[in-house]
Amino acid sequence: MAEPVIRVIDLWKDYADDLTNAPALRGSSLEISAGEVVALFGKSGSGKSTLFNLIAGLDHPTKGRIEVEGQDLELLGEKGRTNLRRFRLGFVFQFFNLLPTLTAFENVFLSLELAAKPDAAVARDALKEVGLAGKEHRYPNELSGGEQQRVAIARAIVKRPSIILADEPTGNLDTATGNQILDLLTHRCRESGTTLVMATHASFTCRYADRILRMVDGIVVEETSGEVLAR
Amino acid sequence: MKIVTKSFLRYLPRRLSLSLLQLMGVACGVAAVVGMTMSAITALASFTKAVEFLSGKATHSMQRPAGPTEESALAGLARDPAVVRFSPVIDRRLRLANGDLVRFLGVDPFLDRAIRPEIADAEVRPAKDNAAGALSFLLDDDAVLIDKELARQLQLSSGSLLQTTRGALRVIGTFSNPSGEPLVLMDIAHAQKLFTLNGFVDRVDLILADESGFRGRWEEGFLIQSGRQRSAAFSAMLGAFRLNLEALSLLALFVGVFLIYNTAMFAVLNRRRDTGILRSLGARRYEIIAAFVTEILILGFIGGALGGIIGYFLTRFLTALIGTSITDLYFFLRPEPSAWSNWILFAGVALGCGASMLGGALPLLEIVRTDPAKALSGRVAGRQSGRNAHRTSLAGLLILAVSTVLLILPRTHIYVGFAGVFGFLIGVSLLTGSVLVAIHPGLRWVLGRVGRLPGKVAAGNIRQNLGRTAVAVAAFMVALSMSVGLGSMIGSFRQSLVWWMESQLQGELYIGKIGEADVPESFYEEVKKMPGLGGADPYRNVQVLYRDVPVYVASVDASVVQRFTHFGWLKGGNENWEQVKRGGVVISESFSRRFGIKSGDTMTLHGAHGPAEFRVGGIFYDYTTEHGLLMMDRSTFLRVFGDHTINSLAAFIDPDNPHRLELIQEIKKKAEARGLPVQTQSQLRASILKVFDNTFAVTRSMRALAIVVAFFGIAGALLTLFMERRHDFGIYRALGFSTGQIATMTLLEGLGMGAVSYLLSMGAGTILAVLLINVINLRSFNWTIFFYPELGPYAWTAITALVASLGAAAYPIWKVCRTYPQMQIREE
Incomplete structure (x- = not known):
């Protein structure tokens, strides 16, 4: 079997400033291979976003180890983790998280600029691929929710990362738009061989995944199939 | 320009009204410093110029230790081998009929030519009725030369009469006077008559070849000073005055920097989410720092340039005030405001950028420390917890402790005292967060009684948005404390002066x-x-x-x-x-x-x-x-x-x-x-109080400017709160809050913050007054001012706080009335 592109081993996360609640992660472990489309299914507060933040190197685990593309995140250091996000990881958020002062084009171009590949044509092509040709100069507040999420997807895929982490990518969209977004995202990732990990609490998202991981109270408890979930 | 930087800078035009308020805050802070410093420099430079011009080429001066010098000494000087040149001088002040005081010099035109050649080159034009021409300077009892600027101001020319309290003097010519100090010249013999000084002169200006030999022969009974000693002695007289002007400038800068800190902190809180997004996309910390620094430097640059220009115009007003004070208290000085120079603009920009960097340092640290995961989750977005406020207060208490040590250290330099006072203001301002948490129930009760439900919500908003409100309240509190502190200090000083006059000035009449x-x-x-x-x-x-x-x-x-x-x-x-x-x-x-x-x-x-x-x-x-x-x-x-x-x-x-x-x-x-001239006891006391009030006119101007600066601060805070709560406004509207209720809520937020600032300033201002009296004044002037608590400064400051709070709330209320009826619950 190929070396996993993401490996999480016995991961714990306690928020120091939140002593009243149980740890957000309580010994989670998982492995994801290159090119896989994985759904991380669980209720709100089950620890999905915490796990994503840790995999992206945005936060530090209390205990445990994370390897991305074979590299231990803790050993990478701050600069190494920033480089990982800059070149190898793409992010899609539930609330889109576009910069409000930049146009659709600039939001996408920003990603290229950070990855040291500033090419306006590539940014425009990415927007065209997600169906936003002609809307490049609109600001986020001039776009619908679905359009904003398309910009976020373009921003994630434009730099051709090896992994995309999508945190509730349809959580703020209606079902029809959500399906369109998932279709676009998974299609694009499969086409380019990009690993896609989607955190979700909506079962319909799981239909787009090759593999489904269930998360309950901070632990990845089981690997299940779409049919089981549907039942 | 990098997109990261662009994403920050776009906030400036997008939030134009807020940017303008921030810009004006910086501009006013810089204007106060530029205006004050330039006026002080101009006045002191004018003083140096006047001293240099009047000393001319003289290397030394000689006079009796007290009072006029006998003319008989001149014969000895003429024979002394160390004396190259000498010129006896009568140096007095002359009051013109219009009430102005001018400098009056009585000189021997032949002896003085070697000392002050510029004066000797006076343009004497024979008037129709003055056939003697230049000789009339020697022949006519009332003949005077006046400087060209004075002649222009009084519209006098050769032959005109200069009306003075010592009678009319005939102008026979004019001369150039680069010192800028109005000057009247008369032949020394006529001057002796005019001032009833027959047989005496005020001093003798000398050019010496052998100082030590001369001192050996003349030091007994005479005061001999070199030009440098004279200049140093005059400068020493202005030492405390200059120090206080510098302190006032620093106070203005302090409020300015505080406001910039306030502004920068708002920017950090606004950009927290953006910072999280950028970090998640792989932006490095230094790229975000560069974007933030560029933003505050742009504000500093434009605000500083604007401040430089406003400061220049302020100089024209303050220079005259400082000149009047120096004339009243020390010696005659009428400084001319300095002409425009691009250096003023440069200084303003440097100050604006420097102050912006200083004020932005802590917020920058905050942005560096931003946890991207938390910023993205919105867990800390803009809301400072009570725990944070208490942590800040602990730092405040620590600074207060250090300041107390600085203030009670005996016999330290005055700058240590100033550091202690500034430390006190910083320490107190760091306590505001905890105070807002502590008084929240009381504020909620009061605002609830005044504005019912909107009042309660307003109190809650002040408590919930400590990150913004505590900083704005602190900045406003510092400005109001300055108003109370300076007002109480001036009031106490005035009362002490009145007590002093009542104890010493008991005569029925004062003549002369x-x-x-x-x-x-x-x-x-x-x-x-x-x-x-x-x-x-x-x-x-x-x-x-x-x-x-x-x-x-x-x-x-x-x-x-x-x-x-x-x-x-x-x-x-x-x-x-x-x-x-x-x-x-x-x-x-x-x-x-x-x-x-x-x-x-x-x-x-x-x-x-x-x-x-x-x-x-x-x-x-x-x-x-x-x-x-x-x-x-x-x-x-x-x-x-x-x-x-x-x-x-x-x-x-x-x-x-x-x-x-x-x-x-x-x-x-x-x-x-x-x-x-005769003055009754009450007239003399009134004239002393007038001098006193003139002296503090500069202080009052700075006090007013500090309030203006702080006004922009609190207005900016309210506007920021309004902008960030648009989402909340949608919810209020859905719940059925009317436009009037939301406007009331906004108004009460402003008034609530103003009221808390005022309450804090009552305590902090009183302590500031005590510190100014017992530390700064005592160390600067070596005199005891007795503290007289007066209602005036507190009442005046209360009115100021009320007006400033209402004024600051006006624009957000107008925005509420305009936009609230269209607001809806929006997606993030």
Whole structure:
């Protein structure tokens, strides 16, 4: 079997400033291979976003180890983790998280600029691929929710990362738009061989995944199939 | 430009009104510093220029330690081998008919040519009725030359009459005067007549070839000063005054920096989410720092440039105020505001950028520390927890402790005192978060009573948005504290001065005026003999050097003063005059503190016949000079200095004298017959208070400017709160809040923050006043001001706080009225 592109081993996360609640992660472990489309299914507060933040190197685990593309995140250091996000990881958020002062084009171009590949044509092509040709100069507040999420997807895929982490990518969209977004995202990732990990609490998202991981109270408890979930 | 930077900078035009408020805050802070500093520099440069111009090429000056110098000394000087050139001078002030005071020099045109060649090159144009031309300067008793600027101002030309309190003088020509100080010149012989100084001159300006030889021959009985010593002595006189101007500038800068900190902190809170997004996309910390620094530097650059321009116009106003104060308190000075220079713009930009960087340092640290995961989750977005507020307060308490140590350290430099005061203000401002948490229930009750539900929500908003409200309240509190503190200090000083006047100025009439109109000795003898008069005190005040530092010596009639006045003594009572009657002195508190001299000590002064020793009989409170004043009996003064000049004569009449009023009228008549100015006790006191009020005009201007700066701060805070709560407004609208209720809520937020700022400033301002009185004034001027609590500064500050809060809320309320009816619950 190929070396996993993401490996999480016995991961714990306690928020120091939140002593009243149980740890957000309580010994989670998982492995994801290159090119896989994985759904991380669980209720709100089950620890999905915490796990994503840790995999992206945005936060530090209390205990445990994370390897991305074979590299231990803790050993990478701050600069190494920033480089990982800059070149190898793409992010899609539930609330889109576009910069409000930049146009659709600039939001996408920003990603290229950070990855040291500033090419306006590539940014425009990415927007065209997600169906936003002609809307490049609109600001986020001039776009619908679905359009904003398309910009976020373009921003994630434009730099051709090896992994995309999508945190509730349809959580703020209606079902029809959500399906369109998932279709676009998974299609694009499969086409380019990009690993896609989607955190979700909506079962319909799981239909787009090759593999489904269930998360309950901070632990990845089981690997299940779409049919089981549907039942 | 990098997209990261662009994403930050776009906030400036997008939130234009907020950007403009921030810009104006920076501009006003910079304007205060530029205006104040430039005015002080201009005034002091003008002073240096005047001293240099009037000294001309003279290397030294010679005069009696006190009073005029006998003309007979000139013959000896003419023969002295060390003297290359000499020029006797009468150096006085002359009051013009329009009330202005100008400098008056009496010189010998032939001797003075070598010392002040510019004056010798005066343009003398014969007038139609003045066939003598230049010779008339020597021949006519009333002939004067005036400087070109004065001639222009008074619209005088050759042949015109210059009206003065000493009669009309005929202008026979004009001369260039680069010092900017209005100057009138007369031949020395005529000047002696005009000022009744026959046989005397004020000093002799010298060009010496051999200083040590000259000193060896002339030092006994004369004060010989080099140009550098004279200049240093004058500069030393302005030391405390200059220091206070600098402190005022620093206070203005402090409020300015605080506001920039306020502004930058808002920017950080606004950009927190963006920072999280950028970090998640792989932006490095330094890229975000660069974007943030660019943003605050742009505000600093434009605000600084604008501040430089406003400061330049402020200079035109402040320079005149400072000139008036220096003239009233020290010596004649009429500085001209400096001309526009691009350096002003440069200084403004440098200050704006520097202050922005200083004010932005802590917020920058905050942005560096931003946890991207938390920022993205919105867990800390803009809301400072009570725990954070308490942590900040602990830092505040620590700073207060350090400041207290700085303030109680004895005998430290005044700058240590200033550091302590600034530390106190910073420390108190860091406590505001905890105070807002602590008083929240009370504020909620009060605002709830005033505005019902919107009032309660307003109180909650102030508590919930501590990150923004605490900083704005702190900035406003500091400005209001300055208002209360400076107001109370000035009020207490004024009351102390009134007490001093009541204790010392007990005469019925005061005849003559220091520096303008001396009282002839014969008049004193005449008045003294008037039947029914309680006593007459011939007052002479003269500057001498003690330990090479300028101080003042006053001569009085100790018996009269002992009988009729009630000096405020640090120890003992009017029995202290007994020592004075026996040939000793009493000294002012400032003299005692400055030189460490106590009652019972012995001190030495250089008199006309060499060193003279005096025993100190007592120490009295005094506010006439911070340089130190010592008083001796006239008999002692005449023996030591041989100076018979009387600056003013105080006439005392027993209160139970049945002919009191008639006696007063008679003395007045006698004085007027001799052309001597007469002031009643109340007139003299009023004129002293006028000088006092003029002196603090600059302070009042700075106080007002600090309020304006803080106004922009609180307006910015309210506008930020409004902008960030648009989402909440949608919810309020869905819940059925009317536009009026939301406007009330916004108004009460402003008033609530204003009220808390004011309440805090009452305490902080009172402590500030005590510190200004007991630390800054005492260390700067060496005198004790008694603290008199007054309602005035508190009431005035309350009105200011109310108006500023209402004004600050006005724009957000207008925005509410305009936009609220269209607001909906929106997606993030």
